[in-house]
Amino acid sequence: EVDAELILMTARLWQRLGLSDVSLHLNTIGSSATRARHRTRLQAYFSAHMDRLDEDSRRRLVTNPLRILDSKNPAMTDLIEKAPRLMDDLDEESRIHFETLQGLLQQNGVAYQIDTRLVRGLDYYNATVFEWMTPLLGAQSTICGGGRYDGLLEQLGGKPAPACGFALGMERLLALLEQQPHWAQRFSVHPEVYVMHQRQEAWALRVAETLRSSGLDVYFHAGGGNFKSQIKRADASGAGWAIILGEEEAAHQKVSLKPLRGQGTQSTLDVMEAIQQIKSSE
Incomplete structure (x- = not known):
């Protein structure tokens, strides 16, 4: 419910600002156990195609192969598209969590697309990850990103506690606003x-x-x-x-x-x- 509420909050913000050229990309990275299983499958898959990996992806193959899926190298697009999907390794709890979130968004009129390449490079992230993107800013396409990070407080030495949030790119958001008709008059x-x-x-x-x-x-x-x-x-x-x-x-x-x-x-x-x-x- 909190995941859905945060996404609805951002959707309402775009509506208030009059932004229409933004789309929601949604994924789940499951639990730590899910990612451990998937990590093994990814390492085996990409190791078999080592000759097609760029230098950055070869480094990530050892440190965090999940981040290879986030590569922007066009020469690797086809290879990444055919990689094992984390969605196929989800445990039951993670699957129900993601399906419930999708249902809540659908029932509240929020359109989205599942983006299996959308991941996070930090270990404390889990379950939901999302980004709002626009085609109007070139390579700087993400204006807002968030998700769950239930492992963060414990890693910092605190008591385990659920957590969810997002961050906005203010400069990107302003750059997008400047492309809207009569934006200065509307927000003066x-x-x-x-x-x-x-x-x-x-x-x-x-x-x-x-x-x-x-x-x-x-x-x-x-x-x-x-x-x-x-x-x-x-x-x-x-x-x-x-x-x-x-x-x-x-x-x-x-x-x-x-x-x-x-x-x-x-x-x-x-x-x-x-x-x-x-x-x-x-």
Whole structure:
């Protein structure tokens, strides 16, 4: 269930971001006993084709033959495709686990393809492995990868405990987003309030924090400048409101609230009154 929930979480993220050119690749690497059986079969198979292995695969044949299946060498594609499948060596528990996961994904509308070449090179991984891939980034096709690693905590000296997770490639994800139509407009974020001040930093920060505590998105002006230049920056920020704090406002513990969009006039209010007016205009 946790495996399925994590995959559904990532699927929802792609949906929220408007990404359609991503596909789920799914596999199981079973238990440690499963991999030990399969390791023996792989070593025998690849040893019989030593002349077709590249240097990296010959090294992996001794250290971790499972990683040969992940080779990107096109000259070895046919050899890898005909290699023994780990799926055929699964024990009953691993088989049921994988079939149950597939059923949960199907029932929740998540399309996937079983990729028997999808493996992990670290011993603490087991059972589910998955990757989200895209054809739009060339060789950097994987934007997210995860799976189960139930052996990790014990290897680190802790008590045995189940574990599952994933990692995102943020730069790859951003590169993919940049290829989407109008992505910058869809994900632009504007503050609701721009707090400006002159030599009233302590009071201005308290006001900004009070606004934030009420749930408003606030941009706090830094770097000095007169109110005219600050108004220009406030308008350029896209904020709907400006809070202006000068000596008079600080002396009376008030704020001047100025609408930056639409109609309205500037008024001097208590902080809580300003918050109420901003929220009532939403």
